[in-house]
Amino acid sequence: MSVVQDKIAISESYKSLFEENRELLNDGSSPLLNRMRDIAISRFAKAGVPDVKNEDYKYTSLKPAFSKIYKHYFSYREQEVDLHDVFKCDVPYLDTHLVLLVNGWYYIRNQKIGNLPTGVIVGSLQQIAYEKPELLQNYLNRQAALSEDATVALNTAFAKDGLFIYIPKNVVVEKPIQVVNLMRGNGNAFVTQRNLIIAEENSQVKLVMCDHTLSSNEFLCNTVSEVFVGEHAVLDYYTVQNQHNNTKTINSTFFRQEANSNLLTHTATLHGGLVRNNLKVTFNGEHAEANILGMSFTDKNQHVDNYTIIEHAKPNCLSNQLYKNVLDENSTGAFAGRIHVARDAQKTNAFQRNNNVLLTDSARMQTKPQLIIDADDVKCSHGATIGQIDREALFFLRSRGIGEADARLMLMNAFTYEVVQNIRVEPLRDRISELVDKRLRGDLAKCHSCNYECNS
Amino acid sequence: MLTIKNLHASVEGNEILKGINLVVKPGEVHAIMGPNGSGKSTLANVLAGKEDYEITDGEVTYEGQDLLEMAPEDRSRAGLFLSFQYPVEIPGVPMVNFLKAAVNEHRKFKGLEPLTAGEFLKLMREKKELVQIDTQLTNRSVNEGFSGGEKKKNEIFQMAMLEPKLAILDETDSGLDIDALRIVANGVNALRSKDNATIVVTHYQRLLDYIVPDFVHVLYNGKIVKTAGKELAFELEEKGYDWIKNGDV
Numbered sequence: 001m002s003v004v005q006d007k008i009a010i011s012e013s014y015k016s017l018f019e020e021n022r023e024l025l026n027d028g029s030s031p032l033l034n035r036m037r038d039i040a041i042s043r044f045a046k047a048g049v050p051d052v053k054n055e056d057y058k059y060t061s062l063k064p065a066f067s068k069i070y071k072h073y074f075s076y077r078e079q080e081v082d083l084h085d086v087f088k089c090d091v092p093y094l095d096t097h098l099v100l101l102v103n104g105w106y107y108i109r110n111q112k113i114g115n116l117p118t119g120v121i122v123g124s125l126q127q128i129a130y131e132k133p134e135l136l137q138n139y140l141n142r143q144a145a146l147s148e149d150a151t152v153a154l155n156t157a158f159a160k161d162g163l164f165i166y167i168p169k170n171v172v173v174e175k176p177i178q179v180v181n182l183m184r185g186n187g188n189a190f191v192t193q194r195n196l197i198i199a200e201e202n203s204q205v206k207l208v209m210c211d212h213t214l215s216s217n218e219f220l221c222n223t224v225s226e227v228f229v230g231e232h233a234v235l236d237y238y239t240v241q242n243q244h245n246n247t248k249t250i251n252s253t254f255f256r257q258e259a260n261s262n263l264l265t266h267t268a269t270l271h272g273g274l275v276r277n278n279l280k281v282t283f284n285g286e287h288a289e290a291n292i293l294g295m296s297f298t299d300k301n302q303h304v305d306n307y308t309i310i311e312h313a314k315p316n317c318l319s320n321q322l323y324k325n326v327l328d329e330n331s332t333g334a335f336a337g338r339i340h341v342a343r344d345a346q347k348t349n350a351f352q353r354n355n356n357v358l359l360t361d362s363a364r365m366q367t368k369p370q371l372i373i374d375a376d377d378v379k380c381s382h383g384a385t386i387g388q389i390d391r392e393a394l395f396f397l398r399s400r401g402i403g404e405a406d407a408r409l410m411l412m413n414a415f416t417y418e419v420v421q422n423i424r425v426e427p428l429r430d431r432i433s434e435l436v437d438k439r440l441r442g443d444l445a446k447c448h449s450c451n452y453e454c455n456s
Numbered sequence: 457m458l459t460i461k462n463l464h465a466s467v468e469g470n471e472i473l474k475g476i477n478l479v480v481k482p483g484e485v486h487a488i489m490g491p492n493g494s495g496k497s498t499l500a501n502v503l504a505g506k507e508d509y510e511i512t513d514g515e516v517t518y519e520g521q522d523l524l525e526m527a528p529e530d531r532s533r534a535g536l537f538l539s540f541q542y543p544v545e546i547p548g549v550p551m552v553n554f555l556k557a558a559v560n561e562h563r564k565f566k567g568l569e570p571l572t573a574g575e576f577l578k579l580m581r582e583k584k585e586l587v588q589i590d591t592q593l594t595n596r597s598v599n600e601g602f603s604g605g606e607k608k609k610n611e612i613f614q615m616a617m618l619e620p621k622l623a624i625l626d627e628t629d630s631g632l633d634i635d636a637l638r639i640v641a642n643g644v645n646a647l648r649s650k651d652n653a654t655i656v657v658t659h660y661q662r663l664l665d666y667i668v669p670d671f672v673h674v675l676y677n678g679k680i681v682k683t684a685g686k687e688l689a690f691e692l693e694e695k696g697y698d699w700i701k702n703g704d705v
Contacts, residue, residue, distance in 0.1 A: 391507075392544045394600075399504050400558040400614060401565070402533035409556070414548025414597075 009067050011048040011150075015041060023368055024074035029160055030129035035192075036141050040156035058158065059334035059366045060276050062151065062307040065220050065248040070190035074160065076105045079184065086214055087182055093140035096178035096208065096428045103183060105161045105194030115175075119168040122177060125194055126161040128427055132215035135166060139198055142253035143226045149278060151250045155224040159194035162223075167203040169230070176206040176236075176425055183221065183243065195225035200232045201258075206236040206425055211243050211251075211272075216245040224254075231258040231285060232360050236424055237265045240432070243301060245273040252278040254275055259285025259314075266423055269296035269304050270439045278360040280309040283317040283345075294323040295419045297439045298363075303367070305334040312341040313346045313374075321352040324409065326412055326440070327363035337382070338370040345375050352382040357389060357415055412440050457482050457653055458523075458622055463514035465502050471497045475514070480622065483650040487664055488657045489687060490675035491697040496657045497541055499675070500626040501539075505531050520623070532558075533565035535621030535652075537609035539611040539628050546598040551610075554598050555580065555617055560616055561620050583616040587643040604631040612643040615659030619647065624655045629663040641666030662692035 018025070018041045027045065049056035049066045083100050095302045097114070099122055100107040107123030113122055121135070129136050144152050163179055182193060199205050213219060229235045243249065247422045250270055257263055269275050296304040309320045325333045335354045356365045369382035389411050397407035416436055423429035458480040465473040472495045479542070480486055490496050503516065505528035516523040519534060526534070545649050550705065552597075560570040580594065589609050599607050608628055610614065615623055625644065630636055643653065644667050656667055660683075664672075670686040673680045681700060682688065692700075 107615075162695050248458075390544075394544045395506055395528060395542065396544045396546070397554070397558075398528040398617065399532055399538055400554070401529050401561040402554075402557050403529050403561065404527070406557065406561075407529075410554070411546070414546060417548030 008048065010063065011045045014154065015045045021072070021074050025158065025160065028064050028130070029126060029408065029448045030133055031297050032129050032133050032136055032140055033126075034279065035161060036145070037157050040153045042152040042159060044150050046151070047376040049149070050150055051350050054148070054272070056307065057335070059134070059336070060274070060303065060333075062248075062250065062276070065101075065274060068188060068220070070188045070218070070220055072158075072190045073105070076108065076161070077103070079110070080313065082186075083182060083214075084109070084242070085182065086184075087212065093373070094176070094178070094431055096176045097173075097375070099163065099177065099179045101163060101181045101193065103185060103189060104181075104191040104221070106163065107182075114393075117171045120173060121164065121166040123164055124161055125164040125196055128164045133213070135198075136164070138364060139228055140196055141226070141357070143256055143280070144252075147176070147252070147280075149252060151222055152224055152252050152278075155194060155222050155252070158192040159224070160192070162196070163196035164195070165205070165207070167199045167205045169200040169201045171200075172204040172350045173206070175427060176208050176428065177211065178208040180212060182212055183222075183247065184217045184237065185217055185219075186215065188218040189220075191219055191221040191223075192448060193221065193223040193224070197227040197229075197415055197438050198227065199229050199235050201228060201230040202232040204234040206238070209239045209423075210240045211249065213243045213247055214305070216244065216246065217366060219243070219248070220339045221247065221249045221251070223250070224252045227253065227255045229261040229263050232260045233258070234262045234319055235264075238266070238423065238428060239267045239277075240426070240435070241267070241269045241272050241275060243272045245271070245300060247272055250276045250278070251282070254280045255279075255289060256284050256289070257281065257288040258310060259286045259287055259315075261285070263290040264422070264424055265290070265292050266419075267294040267306065268296075268436070269294075270435060272304065273302060274371070275304045277306045278357060279307070280311065281319065282311040283314045283319075285318040286314050288314075289318045290320070292321040293419050295436075296325045296333060297335065297436070298325070298333060299328035299455060300331060301329075302331045303333065304331075306336075307334075308337040309433075310337070310339045310350060312339065312345045312350060314342075315344060315346045316346070318349040322419060322422070323354045324416050325356045325365060326359065326415065328357065328359040330362045332364045334366040334368075335366040335384070336370065339380060339382070340387065341373045341375050341378050341380065343374040346377040346447060348378040348381045356384075356385045356386045357412065358386060359389070369430075394398060409437070409440055413437055426437060457481065457519060459517045461515050462499075463499075463502070463516060464512040465498060467509055471512070472509075472678055473502065476538045476675075476678075476680060478673065478680065480653050480655065481651055482621075484671065485648070485654045485667060485669045486658065486671035487660065487672045488675055489652075489653060489672060489689065489692055491701065492659070493680045496675050497626055499654075500538055500624045500657050502540075503624055504536065518686060526548055528559070532618070533562055537615050537618060537620030539608075539615060539625045541625065541626040541630065543607040543611055544598050544603070547600045549598050551594045551596060551598055552580075552591075555594075555614065555654045558614070559617055579617065583613060585624060586616050586646055587613045588639050589613045589688045605633065605636040608632055608640060609636065612640050616643060616647060617618050621652045622655070623647075623652070624657065626657045629658055629660065630658075638666060661689040664689045674700055
């Protein structure tokens with residue numbers, strides 16, 4: 001079969017899957033979700049699964065991942081064990097509101113989330129879209145529909161459930177909300193998860209999204225999250241990806257910021273076979289600020305690709321991106337960051353930096369900054385480096401009696417220190433710093449938080 | 457303590473050290489002087505174990521061991537210390553963490569338990585006074601944003617923390633004003649004992665007013681061409697290095 005036919009064959013197979021299961025998809029879902037499906041599936045079928053011929057996926061072909069056969073779950077599947085017993089969060093001293101999702105579905109046996117401020121809603125997207133559509137109707141798919149990414153359209157076509165969070169105007173949620181996305185099954189599984197997060201005017205919330213795998217089968221996860229940050233709202237969005245190497249994850253997150261809002265995103269990829277993070281920030285009001293941070297640690301044949309788009313649509317906004325990657329063995333990585341400053345977005349400050357360390361000769365990193373500036377009074381900068389461990393520093397540490405392995409570890413920790421330091425939740429910062437150290441020592445080779453240790 | 461015999465070393469095929477001979481005994485201070493490019497820093501780096509150099513001939517014995525066979529960290533644990541001419545900045549490695557790791561590695565080597573946090577802080581306080589280093593500096597990353605003088609003081613501070621048997625000071629005086637020079641020299645002198653030795657590598661005589669050497673060696677073109685007492689330093693200061701370059705020794 002030729003390459004072109006192959007590509008068509010994959011998208012056709014998803015299209016027929018969609019048509020065959022149309023009733024199941026609609027069943028129990030809100031019309032809000034169902035009415036988006038038709039356009040989405042045809043957009044997906046037209047574009048096909050992204051491969052390297054697509055400029056945005058130049059360094060990451062998704063075709064091999066999509067060519068495999070997976071089980072799809074079009075309705076909630078009860079777990080035979082209590083996930084609270086199987087999964088123990090490994091972040092001690094981190095006092096959070098804990099929410100579990102399993103294979104993209106809101107976990108039915110979630111323990112009641114205590115002490116949330118009045119009006120705050122944390123729950124199942126499917127259920128809330130059905131019961132309170134008025135809450136979602138001005139938000140759902142308002143960002144994702146603008147994406148040209150076929151995987152986002154595919155998510156929209158198949159989306160049934162995921163996480164919904166609503167923080168009303170003027171409400172501050174002090175404790176972080178920790179969302180644990182668990183993958184668990186007994187056959188190779190395709191997971192579609194759709195999240196919607198709304199932080200209204202002058203509200204504040206910190207979200208910690210943790211991705212874990214609890215069984216050794218292959219997963220292909222296609223997650224789309226839309227986040228709305230209202231005027232004067234402050235939102236922290238931490239992602240910790242720690243999945244086994246048979247997992248392929250496409251994680252598309254859209255942020256829309258209103259005037260004077262403040263956003264911090266922090267994506268830590270500790271483990272995962274293939275990870276593609278699409279992150280888009282759109283400034284929809286003036287004087288908004290976004291700090292976008294990321295770091296990844298890869299070895300074996302892992303591949304991590306961070307793709308960002310910052311849309312400076314309004315004047316006087318600040319965006320600051322910092323991504324750092326440490327690549328070991330035969331792993332590969334990519335970073336592509338596009339900053340677009342619209343014609344009238346004067347006084348924009350947009351900064352971007354991507355630093356990478358290759359620990360072996362066979363590790364590879366591709367980095368591609370893209371600045372499109374249509375305004376004339378702006379401050380924008382970008383920088384990218386790919387290097388090795390600093391030999392002078394290594395010798396200095398060794399000359400003081402620190403062994404080579406420990407000295408290297410110190411320097412790798414130091415390399416990502418800058419990224420970790422930006423975490424605004426102190427216990428989380430300490431904890432992530434510890435996880436990074438463990439990861440660099442190789443102690444995270446098995447999935448960290450799972451009692452099954454299937455990947456060890 | 458240290459015996460260097462016919463040491464030859466080169467970088468990328470260029471021979472820098474062309475047969476160095478030197479014997480250092482406990483309690484002694486040796487000054488190595490010489491014009492720029494004579495091989496002073498190369499000698500210091502080779503002794504500390506920097507990998508950029510190829511040893512083509514000769515041997516170095518330190519405390520009965522073949523020094524050239526030892527990894528840099530093992531040399532350090534065995535009591536050898538190099539104060540760098542150009543101390544490196546390491547953003548992201550806090551001074552405290554780095555020093556604690558180094559001190560505890562040295563203790564482990566001696567079969568001692570690691571210091572508790574309290575003991576370590578106490579030790580650090582004592583040693584900080586010795587070199588009059590600003591407390592703020594030890595709360596920062598290694599050498600990050602330090603001035604030239606602060607970096608040199610920091611080297612002597614590390615030396616005080618590690619209490620080496622053989623300290624090699626590579627142009628520790630360069631870029632220091634006279635006050636800082638005195639502080640650094642006083643720190644070095646306070647650490648001297650009959651059991652340890654110091655090699656002072658310098659271009660100028662001034663430091664030797666404060667750290668008085670037992671021997672002065674002149675290194676030129678990769679060889680020690682003259683050895684004498686401390687009076688040689690004054691002679692060099694007065695006449696410059698030209699009389700040595702001209703072979704008039």
